[in-house]
Amino acid sequence: MKSSYREALRAGIRDAMLRDERVFLMGEDVGSYGGSFAVSLGLLEEFGPERIRDTPLSESGFVGAGIGAALAGMRPIVEIMTVNFSLLALDQIVNNAASLLHMSGGQFNVPIVIRMTTGAGRQLGAQHSHSLEGWFAHIPGLRILAPATLADARGMLWTALEDPDPVLIFEHGSLYNVTGELDDDAGPVDIDTAAIRRTGADITLITYGGTLPAVLDAAEQLAAEGIDAEVLDLRTLRPLDEAAILASVRRTHRAVVVDEGWRSGSISAEISARITENAFYDLDAPVGRVCSAEVPIPYAKHLELAALPSVDRIIAAARQAVSAGG
């Protein structure tokens, strides 16, 4: 069937609400407004205001309330409008959700799922456009997901809700309107492994989330000039599927990491480090990286586009890696 990414997310939420009465959705404008990105449109009418729960603009309060509800047996889905707003809830996410299991010596796990929009490209300026999922991937105790496909948008949520520990799902804003074919029987998917979205022999392009379409586009253009690129979609940023990364790099001997986060101290840096730590002698070229320019994402369209990983920059980085070394 035809589906948008947004509709796939909604189908996932609806499925979870029907499967388990402990599941409820809570966040700013998830109810009457229909979701700030219209993900939850229509769910209030179907499930009512108790389970599709509008909150005040109190990120720390309602994220903490979600954690408390999870501690007391519920399975909350908490929606934060954008990753930038999640910074107001960092205390609850890091000091409580990620730490309670350990601090309590294994007594109190926190089965919460927190969804939020991430990424740039919509001229919304710096406070709505950052890609901070790599930051969250730094935190032990959290699981970090980045669905890039319709099947993952549809299927990651239920698996995340079954996880006994906190899971953060990052939905790139540029993906909501992506439309394609989704299997009629699409359902839960694993949240442990990376996925090869395109096989190739010459180089591995490693990415996740909102940059997957650009990377696939780049891979097609590279094929036309004789470079056969493999595209690895990480899907889960913590824990990283290191085995999949290393296996691909050992086949292709070259790697470029594409990440909309900033380059310094980033998830791309982590991936590059793990490749050099574990597969250095398999490499025929230095690991390349395509990241966002180190500026707060600007408003002006030409500046914003210049700041973000582009198909051209990905192609250039791939060409450089292929032309370098043996």
Add this chain to the structure above:
Amino acid sequence: MAAGVLETLAPEDAVLATYREHGHALLRGVAAGAILAEMYGHVEGCCRGRGGSMHLFDAATRFYGGNAIVAGGLPLAVGMALADKMSGRSRVTVCFFGEGAVAEGEFHESLNLAALWQLPVLFCCENNLYAMGTALGRSESQTDIALKAASYEIAAWAVDGMDVVAVEDAARHAVEAVRAGGGPHFLELRTYRFRAHSMFDPERYRDKAEVARWLERDPINLLRAAMEAAGQLTAQEWEQLQSDADAEVAAAVDFAEAGTPEPLEDLTRFVYSERAGNTGTGAGSGRSGP
């Protein structure tokens, strides 16, 4: 304060507290030995030595910490109360915090949510007049904390926190009202901290005379005097209570000192839940240890 409030709770209720939560844990029923072993960092501690002095937790007594982020426990209490309300349970969640928490955004966000959703939560503010070394009047434009709570349409009142019986009376009314579906309630318990904030506190911010004045209202001495005057406590019973307490402390020290350190191989356990098929750090989630 903890003695007065916790006396009024049922086993199925939940308690959250701050980093100065040792008395609350003890009164909730966590064994003194398990608390002290936790402070020694031993496996026999209530959190296997993973939490420490400021993070005491105990699933059996529904004691949820032990939160060292000032006001960080309030949103959790709201959420636990929300879960109870959504599930149709008549449990009460009690959340203790100091008056320093009133300056944090999480205090205001939590009171608003609790009132907006009419949740079964009792907020207990232990107002000891100093946030570390900062006097209330130097940090708040409005120092009447019960008034602040009332501004969120929450039933709130101030109580003499040095009077155990007054605290117990107020808490009983509040807990009954919360359990009956009366929405959130708030007690401002006016009290004082006799000792330094921590081992590193030279107490430059207050006079010794001020401390001495408050010591005259030591809640244990006040209760003892009142009970003796009413013929409810004999000198012999008082001595017995003291020697029982001394014996409990001595036994707890022995238990803690005889404890064992967790093996270093287990360092990264309890970061993720342990379950079958989990490639993380082990097998078998749930409560472990004494």
